Amino acid sequence: MVSAGTVSRVLNHSDNVDEALRERVRKAADQLGYRLPPRRNSAADVRSIGFLLSNAYLRNREDLMTPFWARILHGAEEEAARHAVALHYRTIGPDRAEVRRNLRSAGLDAVMLVGSATEDVLEAVLALDVPTALVDFTSQHHALPAVLSDxxxxxxxxxxxxxxxxxxxxxxxxxxxxxxxxxxxxxxxxxxxxxxxxxxxxxxxxxxxxxxxxxxxxxxxxxxxxxxxxxxxxxxxxxxxxxxxxxxxxxxxxxxxxxxxxxxxxxxxxxxxxxxxxxxxxxxxxxPKEAMGRLGVRRLLHAPDGPDEQPYTITLPVELVARDSVADRTEDSHAPRH
Incomplete structure (x- = not known):
């Protein structure tokens, strides 16, 4: 039997709980369909943030970095440096068990999940019980802070x-x-x-x-x-x-x-x-890729403290840049079938 007080301490992330007992309570909560709330770190508590790049539709690629993600990473690095916070970049795959194993030992205080993650990957990240923000995607099943472009x-x-x-x-x-x-x-x-x-x-x-x-x-x-x-x-x-x-x-x-x-x-x-x-x-x-990265870090460093403060999504505007690849349609304009 586990006392109600012990369960309460686990749910509130108290430190004075044996790890084996903590895991028992977590498993019981999972079986009952109850998700433990993430640990609420203050900005002063966050000394390391994981920049975790995932892509739900590129399951067989180890290196997901492209110029688009690199610019978001650059913005996140600049903002983290302003607050003397370490930013750790990792690419994560679609395997939930592997993600949990790799992240458990990482010692991250907070996580930016970037790209497009499956629900399995998101569940594995949330199991870390640290503040989590999503960048360039949202979850249909979890209320989490997010930063998007429009x-x-x-x-x-x-x-x-x-x-x-x-x-x-x-x-x-x-x-x-x-x-x-x-x-x-x-x-x-x-x-x-x-x-x-x-x-x-x-x-x-x-x-x-x-x-x-x-x-x-x-x-x-x-x-x-x-x-x-x-x-x-x-x-x-x-x-x-x-x-x-x-x-x-x-x-x-x-x-x-x-x-x-x-x-x-x-x-x-x-x-x-x-x-x-x-x-x-x-x-x-x-x-505005760098701005997305900066805002992702800010969301983690200024996470809402009160239970009534709900996560929200920031959507940044995008802008048309007209160059040379668009012209007026003419009678001769078409890509003929081959």
Whole structure:
């Protein structure tokens, strides 16, 4: 038997509880479906933060770092340094047991979970019982502080920009998804951009053509396959891509097929991490990546103390950056089927 006082001390993260007994109470709580509240550290208690990068749709890649995540990491490092807090970067995979083993010994006081994590990974992170903030995604099952960019509005603005230049046959290249409605839900940032695409078309009275939606895993090989399939099955005069890496890879495919950007097909990306260096320079939606990293750290250092203070999500605006990859639609504009 375990006394009510002991259970209370475990639930409140008191230190004067034997570890074996603490684990027994945790297991019992799990079986009853009760989640222990995370340990509430004050800013003075947080001396180390884990920057944990996860990607729900890239299960077989050990290195997930891209220019997009690197800029978020840079912002987090700057903010952590201002407060003399150590920031530890780790890539974590989809295996819940492995995540728990690796993190238990890390000695982290708080965690930034960045990217797109499965519920299993999120559960493993929350088992650390330390303050946790999400960056670039949210959880449907746990109320946690989060920092996002406004992909929904950004998707609308991007497509409205193409519509304003006369385009109506606008493809969406992104994913991952087994069909336009299914897998995209696993990555909230991509879902929001896709929904923005759909909303902009609907508001302009343009019917959504499923043939214009190309699924891929956002890696170069997947983008190549998706773009080639798109060229095979339908005509279009513009492409809205889920991120800049996708847009650059898609433009390479178009170039190999003799399709000119922007004379034949206009292309717009999202993120603004590679856009200025592409040929032609890519029109895109600029995401405030360093600010996302800084705010993620601030959310952890200034976590709400009272039980009535609920976690909330900060959504940062994105901005259209017009460069050279978008042009007015003309009678000659189109990507012909091959």
């Amino acid at each position: 992909g929904l509005d950004g998707g609308q603005v991007a497509v409205e920009h193409l519509l304003a230049r006369g385009h109506r046959r606008i493809a969406f290249v992104g994913g991952p998804m087994s069909d336009p409605e299914a897998g995209i839900r696993s990555v909230p940032a991509l879902q929001h951009r896709y929904l923005g695409y759909r909303i902009a078309l609907a508001a302009a009275g343009v019917r959504l053509d499923p043939a214009l939606v190309a699924a891929c895993d956002l890696q170069p090989e997947g983008v190549t396959e998706a773009t080639e399939a798109l060229l095979e099955r339908t005509d279009f005069t513009a492409m809205f891509c889920a991120n800049d890496q996708t847009a650059v890879a898609a433009m390479r495919v178009l170039g190999r097929r003799g399709v000119r950007v922007p004379q034949d097909v206009s292309v717009i990306g999202f993120d603004d991490d590679l856009a200025a260096h592409s040929i032609p320079a890519l029109t895109t939606m600029s995401v």
